[in-house]
Amino acid sequence: MSLEKKRELAAKVFRHTAAYDALIADYLTNFVGETEPEQFTVTFEKKQSLRYGENPHQAATFYENALPAKGSLATAKQLHGKELSYNNIKDADAALQIVREFTEPAAVAVKHMNPCGVGTGETIAEAFDRAFKADETSIFGGIVALNREVDKQTAEVLHTIFLEIVIAPSFSQEALDVLTAKKNLRLLTLDVEADLGKKKGKAADKCPWRTACSGY
Template identity: 70%
Template sequence: MGKKRALISVSNKDGIVEFAKELAELGFEIVSTGGTKNALKEGGVPVIGISDVTGFPEILEGRVKTLHPKIHGGLLAKYDDPSHQAQLAENEIEQIELVCVNLYPFKETISKPGVTAEDAIENIDIGGPAMLRASAKNHQYITVLVDPADYQQVIEEYKNQNGTTLETRRLLAAKVFRHTASYDALIAEYMTNLAGEEQPEKMTVTYELKQSLRYGENPHQKAAFYQKPHGSAFSVAAAEQLHGKELSYNNINDANAALQIVKEFTEPAAVAVKHMNPCGVGAGKDIFDAFGKVFEADPVSIFGGIIA
């Protein structure tokens, strides 16, 4: 197989220099692109440019640099297939053992006020997802990382056993496919809205973990709270908890229901919800008046309920 080779190309550079240094100390040859290559060089990490591997320059303002057989051959070849290894040797392609890639900041770009369609589209990554998908497909042999939170575990496994376990590689590959699926879902939503399509033939949505919950609707059930990356700012998901113990599944669900009801009013209004059932709704000259009507509607069920 020859020397160990790692391919690094990241938009999020948190911890990348330290990670690459550790890889270099473990005997990895580092291949990198553009801004990542410059950051690694400045950090004192020996690095080989992608063009030195492919024999082809980065072109079209960097839009084409990694889409090349000398990269994807190294990502997709099977280590234990003699015909694959023969083809690599014949075409002078080096196997790539580890891939660390994260994508152009599309979500961050479209979150900026006044972003143009041109800016958004320019931040749609092409080569990154291709490398990630190829590496994750070939996780039987390749370790692929998309999240800086996983750097240390990989380093520890290499130090302790000279490689990662299949279990780790599979977990990392699953994270990659979730990452690319979420990335494409955001792009699809943006482009659908940009095109003015109101009833697309397919609708794909993505959510991000906001917090794990102590339990679900009942104590024996597990639950977690997810939010849309670009959900409404006027929602429970966007709210800040000021005090008190951690909210439960039922607290969050009821709070969301109460908020959705009270949003229907333009005059001062209040709502009480208990286990997803409104037990009081009132409107008045001010919030105090409105709440008084809510309480009087059912002073028993409101105990332990949610007020909006």
């Protein structure tokens, strides 16, 4: 076995054992209620390679927490459409954070990390109609997050707009029949009402993180 191969395998072994130790440390830290440990160690697993980063000349990879929080984007189930891009992931996460602020039926449209429409109503169809009318231009090519099941009425309106992603807790079969007619439209389901870190929990689950040079 060559020295190069030995180094490659050694790196793989230490990544594996370090990840295991990090999970134990995270569990014990949470168990004793420590919220600001002197060392903060987490482990992530590769979820997918992305076609490119924020710009076409940049590389990007999506990693998920080894024990992802319920309702996080990493746990979303993709029902239809192309694979997610770097910008899709950022925009989808932003839309989810906003729509989670509401308990009543709500819809949020985001494009390039900027909200371009937020609406609430008695029904999810009414909520989306209000979000759409807030800015009928900027929503083009954007992402929509809803906190109720998408029904046929809402799907028929969504179908008339060019969108990258629609996120919801679920889609009725009639809604899926309408929306899957667009082969590239990404349809994601997840627990939109999940509480990510607002209650006491693991530090690694308290989203979002903010990065600075050599720090978090």
